[in-house]
Amino acid sequence: MKILVAVKRVADANVKVGVKSDQSGVDLANVKMSVNPFDEIAVEAAVRLKEAGVATEVIAVSCGVGEARDTLRTALAMGADRAILVESDAELQPLAVAKLLEAVADREAPQLIVLGKQAIDDDSNQTGQMLAALAGLPQATFASSISIADGHATVSREIDGGAETLSLKLPAVITADLRLNEPRYVTLPNLMKAKKKPLDTIRPEELGVDVTPRLQTLKVSEPSRRAAGVKLPDVQALIGKLKTEARVL
Numbered sequence: 001m002k003i004l005v006a007v008k009r010v011a012d013a014n015v016k017v018g019v020k021s022d023q024s025g026v027d028l029a030n031v032k033m034s035v036n037p038f039d040e041i042a043v044e045a046a047v048r049l050k051e052a053g054v055a056t057e058v059i060a061v062s063c064g065v066g067e068a069r070d071t072l073r074t075a076l077a078m079g080a081d082r083a084i085l086v087e088s089d090a091e092l093q094p095l096a097v098a099k100l101l102e103a104v105a106d107r108e109a110p111q112l113i114v115l116g117k118q119a120i121d122d123d124s125n126q127t128g129q130m131l132a133a134l135a136g137l138p139q140a141t142f143a144s145s146i147s148i149a150d151g152h153a154t155v156s157r158e159i160d161g162g163a164e165t166l167s168l169k170l171p172a173v174i175t176a177d178l179r180l181n182e183p184r185y186v187t188l189p190n191l192m193k194a195k196k197k198p199l200d201t202i203r204p205e206e207l208g209v210d211v212t213p214r215l216q217t218l219k220v221s222e223p224s225r226r227a228a229g230v231k232l233p234d235v236q237a238l239i240g241k242l243k244t245e246a247r248v249l
């Protein structure tokens with residue numbers, strides 16, 4: 001069973017990014033880039049299925065600029081067998097990425113496609129759902145556990161006030177939530193070994209996909225600053241404020 005895993009190159013979660021002076025977007029100049037954290041979880045899930053003998057091959061796919069090869073090398077160092085970069089300098093919105101992933105899936109015929117539940121840069125939470133719809137595949141989003149047997153995936157997912165368990169006929173699309181697993185650290189020897197693993201590059205035109213953006217960003221602005229807090233002398237003063245100002249008592 002082949003597994004396709006989508007990995008996006010995003011600004012590192014520990015970096016505080018700023019807005020460009022013309023408010024056209026987030027300033028990524030000289031910003032450390034990493035694998036989208038939910039995609040590390042997706043790769044870990046796929047690699048564990050391979051280690052358990054359920055999957056035979058894990059293929060990591062990224063869509064974006066040439067530097068996304070580093071992102072793919074991380075996935076290879078975590079245990080993916082090979083990687084595909086769909087290289088484009090265009091702004092790739094979720095619908096375009098979903099179409100590209102569908103085209104790659106058409107070529108590779110995986111039984112399972114695993115994505116992160118959302119990319120931490122655009123917070124869209126759309127790509128997995130759009131891919132499943134385009135490809136006509138069953139989907140389980142926000143997976144917190146996955147098991148595979150008899151041509152089906154059983155997926156637990158957290159929902160408001162509880163958990164839900166779904167059974168999906170393969171091939172299927174699953175998006176990974178935070179609780180699915182704790183991704184392994186990438187070691188230097190594995191990173192070196194990853195350099196020898198195959199990493200192919202294709203362009204959207206070769207896949208017959210038009211990636212023209214459908215959404216236009218009008219403006220990006222910083223969140224408004226929080227007002228400074230105050231120090232109160234004692235509990236009585238706090239209770240007074242809660243009664244007269246916050247009016248919660």
Ligand code: AMP
Pocket residue numbers: 006007008009036038039042061062063064092094097114115116117118119120122123124125126127128
């Ligand atoms: P989003 O819908 O943008 O929040 O992204 C959801 C998931 O889709 C991510 O966690 C990735 O697994 C996948 N994805 C989104 N954009 C890309 C991309 N450019 N390349 C590869 N995977 C992507």
